[in-house]
Amino acid sequence: MARSHVERLELDELTCWRVRYEACELLISQQGAQILSYQEDQQPPLIWLSDQAAYRRGHGVRGGVPICWPWFGNLQRNPQAVQAMHRHPDTAPAHGLVRSLDWQLLGIDSLDDGIQLDFVFNSATQPLADWPHAAELHLRVRLDGRLHIELNSRNLGDTPLAISQALHSYFAVSDIRQVAVDGLHGCRYLETLEDWQQRQHDGALQFAGETDRIYQGTPAQLSILDRAWQRRIHLHSSGSNSAVLWNPWTDKAQRLSQFAADAWQGMLCIEHANVMDDIRVLHAGEQHRLDLSLWTEPFGH
Template identity: 70%
Template sequence: MNGTERPLVERVEMHQLPCWRVRTAGAELLVAQQGAQILSYQRHGERPLIWLSEQAEFKHGQSVRGGVPLCWPWFGDLRRNPQAVQALYQGGHLAPAHGLVRGLDWQLLGIDSQDDGVNLEFVFNSLEQPLPTWPHAAELRLGIRLDERLHLSLSNHNLGDTPLTISQALHSYFAVGDIRQAEVEGLHGCRYVETLEDWQPCQQSGALGFAGETDRIYLDTPAQLSIRDPAWQRRIQLHSSGSGSAVLWTPWIDKARRLSQFADEAWPGMLCVEHGNLLNDMLVLAPSTQHRLNLSLWAEPLPD
């Protein structure tokens, strides 16, 4: 495809999952209708930006390992969420990790293809698709724009007449050349919760490097973060708004062996930087109000 051609959008089947493949003059994007989950993203002639497991399974009702799963109306273990988030769930003690919408089909509202990019919009409405264990009225929309960069916009709208309290995250898996060389820049001075050490409060000093399993919730995060990826001579830039917290996660060797849809030796090639609204950054939506979480990402070469 040359620069004068319009983007190509086609519906494809990935085993059990209907998906949409978008090709522009500069990039290719794959999105599953289930969970409105971005599966992969790569600029032509470059390394992938979004990581997808080689052992990913494309099955109904099961989140795919990799891409950008959407975690909502809570993130992680419900019991580790604020009490106000827990209180809205009415399904007993077996709450699934990362919420309720990753394994459900969303409605594709439309695809707008233009010379300079493509827009896709997905919606999940809990009035039209009731969640029996979370009986509340809300609409969740994900807008995706692919141009020279990839832009995500996750919108929450409280359709009910009582406040809604939720946590959420864009559980983004980024591809890196070697996690042992990678660093995340922009977190200096941020408070974080060290979940692997009994959820102890800590403070970041300098850039974040990796020498073992990492699972941290950073608080009061800035709008601009970046992943320095020297193995592939690039810096992945991440610009967000509507998010004051982020999870940094990599499984390392032992945890990788216990994960589903994950090859034992795949851990050096991925890093999760998950922008969201977590812990005290949770959303409290008054009736009829909305909140929007935005993320734009792109790669730049490292200077010589």
């Protein structure tokens, strides 16, 4: 059996687990069931964590893979069906309600070919403010030489439940100005920085300024090409037909919390999601699974 190791630790106010499997290392927090960092085989990190990250109860941590649920972004920008789930959509916080709450750790299990962590959040037993619905979230994280993330949403109520959601993944890159994202050719996207205009993307995506786009009809496979680090990060998803790409660039970086003025150079968010036309409506007892698998290979393969 391959070597694995699990260590529980306290980072300021947060309970976390450091998980090693062979040459891979993962750090995950009980608050929000948030992956904080991930690294393969002494390479540069694959998942980015801010050098100024603050580990405080009730506050999100900058970086990693926050879980945005039961809505993504500004609730008032969501379709009406998602807004209607909340009592006061005009005052609802950005990115939902579960990323700053403790989830229950169900178990950490060694497998023949990896290690697996399971977390659950149940809004029937841990009610969410101004969101009076019963649902269960189950997050499964598996390391087997790759990183696999599965987020399962189940409607425990007897009426339909409309949700948007995202795995808000921060990826580490050598220099955002020198990387490209492959796989978006032909996709429609909303250019949120220019009055939410709908456009179509051509070719690989490269970066020369602030980026905040919602891509629709995205394929299962995307990749980040990083020539300086001579690697390609592969992202394979299912249960998602939309993705948000974000980098704050120079000006917005100055206004972000837990974010150094030059941190924009070394990160890129690609957030596999169910947003806009891709929201999910779960009928009584119905469930939906959003999967994401991540791995790297040398550039040129």
